[in-house]
Amino acid sequence: MARERVRDAARMVVKVGSSSLTTPQGMIDVDRVDALVDVLAARRQSGTQVVLVSSGAIAAGLGPLGLRARPKDLATQQAAASVGQGVLIARYTSSFARYGLRVGQVLLTADDMMRRSHHRNAQRTLARLLELGIVPVVNENDTVATDEIRFGDNDRLAALVAHLTHADAMVLLSDVDALYDGDPRKAGSARIADVRGPEDLDGVELGSGGSVGTGGMVTKVQAAKIATGAGVPVVLTAAAHAAHALAGADVGTYFHPGGRHPGTRLLWLAHAATGRGRLHLDTGAVAAVVDRRMSLLPAGVLKVEGDFAAGDPVDLYGPHGHPVARGLVNFDAGEIPELLGRSTRELASALGPEYERELIHRDDIVILEPHVP
Ligand SMILES: Nc1ncnc2c1ncn2[C@@H]1O[C@H](COP(=O)(O)OP(=O)(O)O)[C@@H](O)[C@H]1O
Numbered sequence: 001m002a003r004e005r006v007r008d009a010a011r012m013v014v015k016v017g018s019s020s021l022t023t024p025q026g027m028i029d030v031d032r033v034d035a036l037v038d039v040l041a042a043r044r045q046s047g048t049q050v051v052l053v054s055s056g057a058i059a060a061g062l063g064p065l066g067l068r069a070r071p072k073d074l075a076t077q078q079a080a081a082s083v084g085q086g087v088l089i090a091r092y093t094s095s096f097a098r099y100g101l102r103v104g105q106v107l108l109t110a111d112d113m114m115r116r117s118h119h120r121n122a123q124r125t126l127a128r129l130l131e132l133g134i135v136p137v138v139n140e141n142d143t144v145a146t147d148e149i150r151f152g153d154n155d156r157l158a159a160l161v162a163h164l165t166h167a168d169a170m171v172l173l174s175d176v177d178a179l180y181d182g183d184p185r186k187a188g189s190a191r192i193a194d195v196r197g198p199e200d201l202d203g204v205e206l207g208s209g210g211s212v213g214t215g216g217m218v219t220k221v222q223a224a225k226i227a228t229g230a231g232v233p234v235v236l237t238a239a240a241h242a243a244h245a246l247a248g249a250d251v252g253t254y255f256h257p258g259g260r261h262p263g264t265r266l267l268w269l270a271h272a273a274t275g276r277g278r279l280h281l282d283t284g285a286v287a288a289v290v291d292r293r294m295s296l297l298p299a300g301v302l303k304v305e306g307d308f309a310a311g312d313p314v315d316l317y318g319p320h321g322h323p324v325a326r327g328l329v330n331f332d333a334g335e336i337p338e339l340l341g342r343s344t345r346e347l348a349s350a351l352g353p354e355y356e357r358e359l360i361h362r363d364d365i366v367i368l369e370p371h372v373p
């Protein structure tokens with residue numbers, strides 16, 4: 001049975017959403033945190049390495065700050081997260097301590113998933129924590145993440161963490177017991193038990209989440225796509241069914257893994273990043289980048305749009321006006337116009353040796369799925 005892969009996983013990532021951890025008054029729901037920790041601690045004690053990706057910082061900060069609803073502006077969300085993350089981690093620390101287990105707080109930004117040096121660092125830290133028998137408790141570093149470069153939901157972050165830690169399975173716990181083919185609050189919507197490929201999602205209505213959650217089903221399905229695309233099976237179910245889900249029982253929705261293992265760092269670029277600008281390529285450059293997987297040189301770029309800095313993700317457009325790839329650009333937007341159409345050798349002799357480099361290195365490019373008109 002397919003779900004044995006979850007039952008037998010030696011390392012797993014479990015993600016839990018805000019709605020499963022907090023009360024409507026914006027306080028930590030101690031009983032539900034303890035119930036989740038009971039399940040995770042049992043699994044840890046049976047030898048499985050467990051990484052917990054936990055949302056709830058913003059939701060848990062509402063009560064202490066006297067806020068009635070999730071704030072709309074980023075600064076207040078960040079203030080709530082700053083207060084709530086402390087409360088959340090304190091609760092996990094004492095809850096896991098009931099079993100003699102320790103937790104380690106890991107706060108990540110989207111940048112940490114993207115930039116090579118940060119990425120390796122995060123990977124090393126998580127690996128060491130697991131070796132030491134600690135349960136890493138991961139969340140987005142909400143207080144420093146800006147709107148443009150923020151995950152916002154933890155579903156996709158969890159999928160990247162699953163790939164980063166080479167997890168054998170990922171479990172997404174929410175307030176709904178499965179993916180449904182329509183809004184689960186409406187009569188007639190049916191549970192989808194298995195998703196084997198995109199065709200199983202045809203016609204499925206992916207709605208938004210509750211009042212404290214962010215991503216709804218859209219980001220959960222995206223997360224499942226990232227994880228299964230990296231070979232990691234995913235179960236989506238309610239936090240109340242965590243024990244059954246981890247045991248491989250037939251609850252929730254099981255997303256079957258694919259066989260591909262693309263480079264971890266670029267998974268984010270393909271599935272979770274948005275381009276901060278556009279480079280318009282000529283036909284030769286499209287063929288070089290997409291078909292021959294070569295680096296992008298200034299000679300093949302016709303036009304640049306947007307205001308981005310070196311290291312940002314940009315979309316590469318073909319002559320037909322569709323995005324064909326995305327990459328991490330080596331120059332600021334303002335530097336690029338004078339480079340366009342010129343060979344790297346010519347640029348080096350005119351502007352200096354630091355200009356003899358590609359606009360985007362081949363290792364920093366992902367090819368996007370072909371545009372369907
Ligand atoms: N097709 C669907 N199947 C299941 N749930 C759905 C669907 N469309 C929308 N939802 C809603 O998504 C919500 C879960 O998303 P969200 O609130 O972001 O959760 P979390 O805080 O756990 O991340 C559920 O409460 C459910 O009402």
Ligand SMILES: N[C@@H](CCC(=O)OP(=O)(O)O)C(=O)O
Nearest residue numbers: 017018055056057058214215
């Ligand atoms: N990092 C944020 C996550 C935001 C959020 O609500 O996510 P989720 O409940 O997983 O949809 C927090 O801890 O509040």
